[in-house]
Amino acid sequence: MTEIPLQHHIAPSGEQITVRDLASCPPPERWQDWVEYDARAWPRKVEKRYEIIPTICFNCEAACGLLAYVDKETSRVKKFEGNPYHPGSRGRNCAKGPATINQVDDPERILYPLKRTGKRGEGKWERTTWDEVLETFARKIRAAIIEDRHDEVMYHVGRPGHDGYMERVLGAWGIDGHNSHTNVCSSSARFGYQVWCGADRPSPDHANARFILLISSHLETGHYFNPQAQRIIEGKMKGAKLAVMDPRLSNTASMADYWLPTWPGSETAVLLAMARIILVEKLYNCEYLCRWVNWQEYMAAEHPNKPQTFDCYIELLIDLYAEFTPAFAAQESGLSEETIIDIARQVGHAGTAFAAHTWRAATAGNLGGWQVSRALWFLSVLTGSIGTPGGTAPNTWNKFVPAPFIKPSPSEVWNELLFPPEYPLANYEMSILLPYFLCEGRGKLAAYFTRVYNPVWTNPDGTRWIEMLTNEQQVELHAALTPVWSETAWYADYVLPMGVGSERHDLMSQETHAGRWIGFRQPVLRVYKERNGEHVQYTYQANPGEVWEEDEFWIELSWRIDPDGSLGIRKYFESPYRPGQKLTIEEYYRWIFENSVPGLPQAAAKEHLSPLEYMRKYGAFEIPQEQAPVFTLNERELKPADLEGAQIDELSGKIIRNDTTIGMMVDGKAYEGFPTPSRKLEFYSPTLKEWGWPEYAIPSYIRSHVHHAAMNHDKSEYLLIPTFRLPTLIHTRSGNAKWLYEISNANPVWIHPTDAERIGVQTGDLVRVTTEIGYYVNRAWITDGIRPGIVACSHHLGRWRLDTSQGTDRWSSALVELGKTQDGIWRMRQLQGTLPFESADPDSSRIFWREGGVHQNLTFPVHPDPVSGMHCWHQKVTVEPAYPEDSYGDVYVDTNKAYKVYKDWLAMTRPQTHRPDSLRRPLWMIRPYRPAASAFKKQDS
Numbered sequence: 020m021t022e023i024p025l026q027h028h029i030a031p032s033g034e035q036i037t038v039r040d041l042a043s044c045p046p047p048e049r050w051q052d053w054v055e056y057d058a059r060a061w062p063r064k065v066e067k068r069y070e071i072i073p074t075i076c077f078n079c080e081a082a083c084g085l086l087a088y089v090d091k092e093t094s095r096v097k098k099f100e101g102n103p104y105h106p107g108s109r110g111r112n113c114a115k116g117p118a119t120i121n122q123v124d125d126p127e128r129i130l131y132p133l134k135r136t137g138k139r140g141e142g143k144w145e146r147t148t149w150d151e152v153l154e155t156f157a158r159k160i161r162a163a164i165i166e167d168r169h170d171e172v173m174y175h176v177g178r179p180g181h182d183g184y185m186e187r188v189l190g191a192w193g194i195d196g197h198n199s200h201t202n203v204c205s206s207s208a209r210f211g212y213q214v215w216c217g218a219d220r221p222s223p224d225h226a227n228a229r230f231i232l233l234i235s236s237h238l239e240t241g242h243y244f245n246p247q248a249q250r251i252i253e254g255k256m257k258g259a260k261l262a263v264m265d266p267r268l269s270n271t272a273s274m275a276d277y278w279l280p281t282w283p284g285s286e287t288a289v290l291l292a293m294a295r296i297i298l299v300e301k302l303y304n305c306e307y308l309c310r311w312v313n314w315q316e317y318m319a320a321e322h323p324n325k326p327q328t329f330d331c332y333i334e335l336l337i338d339l340y341a342e343f344t345p346a347f348a349a350q351e352s353g354l355s356e357e358t359i360i361d362i363a364r365q366v367g368h369a370g371t372a373f374a375a376h377t378w379r380a381a382t383a384g385n386l387g388g389w390q391v392s393r394a395l396w397f398l399s400v401l402t403g404s405i406g407t408p409g410g411t412a413p414n415t416w417n418k419f420v421p422a423p424f425i426k427p428s429p430s431e432v433w434n435e436l437l438f439p440p441e442y443p444l445a446n447y448e449m450s451i452l453l454p455y456f457l458c459e460g461r462g463k464l465a466a467y468f469t470r471v472y473n474p475v476w477t478n479p480d481g482t483r484w485i486e487m488l489t490n491e492q493q494v495e496l497h498a499a500l501t502p503v504w505s506e507t508a509w510y511a512d513y514v515l516p517m518g519v520g521s522e523r524h525d526l527m528s529q530e531t532h533a534g535r536w537i538g539f540r541q542p543v544l545r546v547y548k549e550r551n552g553e554h555v556q557y558t559y560q561a562n563p564g565e566v567w568e569e570d571e572f573w574i575e576l577s578w579r580i581d582p583d584g585s586l587g588i589r590k591y592f593e594s595p596y597r598p599g600q601k602l603t604i605e606e607y608y609r610w611i612f613e614n615s616v617p618g619l620p621q622a623a624a625k626e627h628l629s630p631l632e633y634m635r636k637y638g639a640f641e642i643p644q645e646q647a648p649v650f651t652l653n654e655r656e657l658k659p660a661d662l663e664g665a666q667i668d669e670l671s672g673k674i675i676r677n678d679t680t681i682g683m684m685v686d687g688k689a690y691e692g693f694p695t696p697s698r699k700l701e702f703y704s705p706t707l708k709e710w711g712w713p714e715y716a717i718p719s720y721i722r723s724h725v726h727h728a729a730m731n732h733d734k735s736e737y738l739l740i741p742t743f744r745l746p747t748l749i750h751t752r753s754g755n756a757k758w759l760y761e762i763s764n765a766n767p768v769w770i771h772p773t774d775a776e777r778i779g780v781q782t783g784d785l786v787r788v789t790t791e792i793g794y795y796v797n798r799a800w801i802t803d804g805i806r807p808g809i810v811a812c813s814h815h816l817g818r819w820r821l822d823t824s825q826g827t828d829r830w831s832s833a834l835v836e837l838g839k840t841q842d843g844i845w846r847m848r849q850l851q852g853t854l855p856f857e858s859a860d861p862d863s864s865r866i867f868w869r870e871g872g873v874h875q876n877l878t879f880p881v882h883p884d885p886v887s888g889m890h891c892w893h894q895k896v897t898v899e900p901a902y903p904e905d906s907y908g909d910v911y912v913d914t915n916k917a918y919k920v921y922k923d924w925l926a927m928t929r930p931q932t933h934r935p936d937s938l939r940r941p942l943w944m945i946r947p948y949r950p951a952a953s954a955f956k957k958q959d960s
């Protein structure tokens with residue numbers, strides 16, 4: 020075989036890129052006219068000419084770079100490949116990136132704005148105009164704002180795909196109306212990190228680590244899959260060892276040096292045992308702990324009579340965690356004592372090059388899951404590997420969100436539908452409880468936007484969402500902004516088609532590695548037309564049909580809500596270049612690139628481009644490290660100007676200015692520290708103590724609601740893991756990607772052979788999985804890749820539609836019958852599986868899969884963690900052979916039982932409603948949309 024020679028070229032960031040064959044990676048100077056032979060014409064050599072335009076993948080939040088190949092003959096996008104100039108993905112994508120072309124060409128896609136003509140959920144639609152949509156919503160929102168019903172307008176987002184844009188819009192409207200999907204996703208993991216360091220995501224430098232510990236592989240097979248997976252392998256190739264704690268043998272676990280199939284929820288016990296070993300064996304980073312942990316605060320508050328020394332603190336730690344012996348951790352987790360000791364030592368010896376990550380899975384599955392991320396960060400703190408090369412940084416050190424030209428003041432409103440009194444510490448909005456709150460009369464919604472969000476299908480207790488969305492007293496007007504049909508869009512008043520990754524503008528940055536970059540998503544056909552001299556006023560004029568983009572939609576809507584500027588909204592949507600004129604989307608990004616991204620104007624000037632032209636050309640920019648350093652940022656020294664008028668608290672060393680702690684004196688120097696109340700890493704959290712949870716003031720172990728003691732295998736009881744996904748699928752947006760469904764089209768229940776024998780089933784048999792509130796019927800898959808006692812089912816399949824030919828893509832959905840059979844009981848039965856169908860795409864008649872998966876989330880009640888607010892996904896279930904009357908895909912739900920479970924979990928909360936300071940929530944804790952400090956205080960006080 021002939022070896023293709025290596026070729027080198029230099030990326031704009033200065034990084035050397037090495038590729039084997041430049042023909043598969045065209046150099047940018049040829050992107051405007053790239054020639055390839057048409058593969059379909061083979062063996063004839065027919066040339067095809069393309070213009071290559073970069074954009075950003077929208078199929079997960081990793082924001083990898085894509086290159087769109089626009090066919091010059093047809094003016095259509097032909098394919099997507101990786102963008103080698105993107106610092107996060109570096110030219111490599113997962114299967115979901117190139118599958119963007121399926122989404123563009125999907126014959127099932129919604130091409131025009133639709134308005135319902137029948138009852139909600141009846142499935143009757145007519146085409147409408149963007150003008151009518153804008154007028155209808157502008158009227159409704161304007162009335163709510165004028166009549167001081169600021170909590171009646173809500174934007175509920177599933178996949179954001181941008182940084183900061185919507186927060187600015189909602190702030191301009193003066194409402195507290197940002198709702199998210201995050202409490203079914205990651206709010207527990209985030210909470211554990213936030214309590215420690217004030218940032219709520221970790222950013223591991225896998226590529227330079229000596230030891231990598233992942234609590235589940237979920238992130239590496241889903242979120243950030245590709246950029247982090249690349250760096251994990253890089254680290255391994257340089258000699259790093261990889262350990263994966265996951266009861267399921269995931270793709271990542273199969274590549275690991277150590278697969279640690281812990282019993283779900285026991286991870287904290289294992290991590291605390293490891294912490295104790297590191298302490299006892301003196302493997303900790305003494306200097307780091309002494310300087311950067313709030314141990315003095317802990318000693319003064321909890322042990323005032325003991326010597327206030329660091330040595331005494333360490334002794335106390337060993338004592339505090341005395342119960343976390345390897346034997347105890349082994350008993351809780353099912354791992355061996357030797358393995359726990361071995362991993363603990365390797366973590367300790369890795370020192371500042373210990374990289375660790377957790378996101379969903381254990382944190383998202385269990386009651387008290389936030390203690391998992393807190394205990395994991397404890398290991399990073401003990402090894403002094405916070406923000407070091409090869410360590411793990413707070414995400415804010417590796418993410419860059421540039422400021423827009425004008426930012427509204429925070430609103431003075433607090434919306435209790437989002438942050439109710441029962442959950443003062445909830446890390447994100449209590450999204451899953453919205454239907455309950457509306458049902459209980461806590462409020463109503465005048466205008467509700469779901470944006471790339473499918474709660475009917477995604478959230479637990481989805482039938483309650485159907486009940487909410489069909490109740491016109493609770494939700495007066497609902498628009499689903501979505502690139503694809505969904506089970507939720509079916510119940511909307513308006514279905515508004517929004518662009519996929521090549522049809523919209525967005526700006527994104529993610530913590531993919533130790534570096535900072537921004538990626539520019541752009542509507543490639545609009546860019547193509549404009550480069551070729553065509554004027555395009557709105558992106559929908561260039562996209563297929565009238566598919567629009569949210570950025571422009573919000574500008575137009577805001578302008579119409581406040582046409583004369585009297586509400587103070589319009590000014591945020593006026594051009595920074597043409598005073599008083601309506602902002603264009605090009606101007607919005609042009610200003611950011613010219614003014615807010617360090618190093619970009621200079622890099623552009625070197626190529627004789629404007630900053631906007633540079634971003635349109637390359638689609639991404641890595642900020643030079645000298646302008647945006649990424650390591651040990653807590654040790655940034657405060658500038659003399661920062662210290663003007665500041666006081667230093669003698670006892671704690673806090674530097675306080677205008678009642679705000681802005682830094683910390685350490686060894687005689689004024690450092691910025693961490694954004695926590697103490698400006699240190701908070702091993703001890705006075706916040707948790709003051710806000711009702713003193714027993715959790717330090718990292719501690721909470722037994723999960725699915726602890727193994729609660730399972731009786733003789734009664735066929737198992738722990739169900741519903742939180743994993745196949746890496747080839749997107750939450751609820753891959754139904755329109757035929758290549759992805761060709762790869763993954765079934766979600767059987769994983770069962771260990773010993774359990775299968777006990778239950779009496781074999782691979783392919785139907786099983787009935789019964790939860791607290793209902794059951795579903797699916798096929799069994801017998802595999803050694805799951806721990807005994809645990810069953811698992813991927814949550815990315817089992818799409819349904821209620822109409823023969825519309826509602827959810829036919830590539831992926833089953834036609835079902837769904838309804839209440841008696842008061843409070845919902846049943847779903849599949850009438851027809853996935854079948855071939857005729858369309859403009861001949862592949863639709865070649866569909867070979869017949870069972871497109873089974874939906875399970877409808878059968879889960881809500882389990883909001885009383886501290887973090889996260890839905891605890893894991894379920895105690897019974898698994899039995901299917902009953903004679905059962906069919907594949909059956910779903911049964913008793914909403915009366917679901918309501919009881921909601922009440923039971925609500926009763927676990929500790930509302931803090933009578934605080935002397937009247938605060939609803941600690942002022943220092945982050946919120947995705949943050950109202951003014953005054954709104955944190957209750958009005959009636």
Ligand code: SF4
Pocket residue numbers: 076077078079080081082083108111112113114115116117243244245246
């Ligand atoms: S990892 Fe995410 S952003 Fe990257 S190519 Fe895959 S789906 Fe797209």
